[in-house]
Amino acid sequence: MDDKLSLQQFLPYRCNSLAQRISVSLARIYVQKFGITVPEWRTLVALSEYGELQSKQIAAHTSMDKVRVSRAVASMTDKGLLSRRPCDRDSRAAFLTLTEEGLELYRRIVPEALAWEERLLAPLSEQEQAALFSLLDKLDLRLAELSSD
């Protein structure tokens, strides 16, 4: 068995390099223009979406590990973007919410992020866009299956 493999046809490579290029491109918006990092951006979105979350839940919603979340939360707290409310039931944990300032930042970034995504997706028809997301869903699902056994 002497298989040949072409990077261009190899899904892990294709996915990785696409994601990388997207990241770099998009980073220009929230890193350079708004001064936040990717983990901070994700945290911002998660909190705006769910209102009040513990770090652990942020991690779950953003596919980040707890260290990354911890650092993002710390830095955002410093910047005044979010505030912690202690949890009575469990003094180790804290509930986090966006401050008005955090929400304000969110409201300024989102339109730009969405506009950027729209430009990226512009050449794809509605059907293609739907197909793309559906394929991503299936792959996510499949990965979960594979890692569980």
Add this chain to the structure above:
Amino acid sequence: MDDKLSLQQFLPYRCNSLAQRISVSLARIYVQKFGITVPEWRTLVALSEYGELQSKQIAAHTSMDKVRVSRAVASMTDKGLLSRRPCDRDSRAAFLTLTEEGLELYRRIVPEALAWEERLLAPLSEQEQAALFSLLDKLDLRLAELSSD
């Protein structure tokens, strides 16, 4: 304009987290089982595919920057996986090829990598797989357009 954005519907996030999960999963093969890193793996594939390349060309074929390539090449040279042949026309550059040992490693990894990919893609029909790659192609293309202006 007060848009809402959901991470789950945001392509940059979806792409990134999928790529990340794929990487971690696949890394078990070539990192743990064969002791090479991702940049080394990509270099291995590029060289096996094109025969003899300069670092610069490896970079072009693998979407890695020259620093990453340089390190991969250095480490692979140490491990005896590739050999350099000086270039007459330009003494700064060198032509790189896989050694027999490098080829041997390649031949051992490839079947496993392909098998893994096949398992990942198993739930997708032929049409879906084709659609997936075609969509990735289009997005790659689009990114090139976007970054050029």
Add this chain to the structure above:
DNA sequence: CCGTTATAGTTTCAAAAGAAACCATGTTAA
């Protein structure tokens, strides 16, 4: 020719990331 500029590749430095150890609190079961 010779000075400027470009290029191949390496090295250095600083930022980002993850693994593992850690701290403090909570939970469970003897």
Add this chain to the structure above:
DNA sequence: TTAACATGGTTTCTTTTGAAACTATAACGG
């Protein structure tokens, strides 16, 4: 109770990464 274990979150340490500086050579323009 209280001893073992689990959990939320932080810190520490090491590895990976990329940007920028650097070295050496090549190409170009006057």
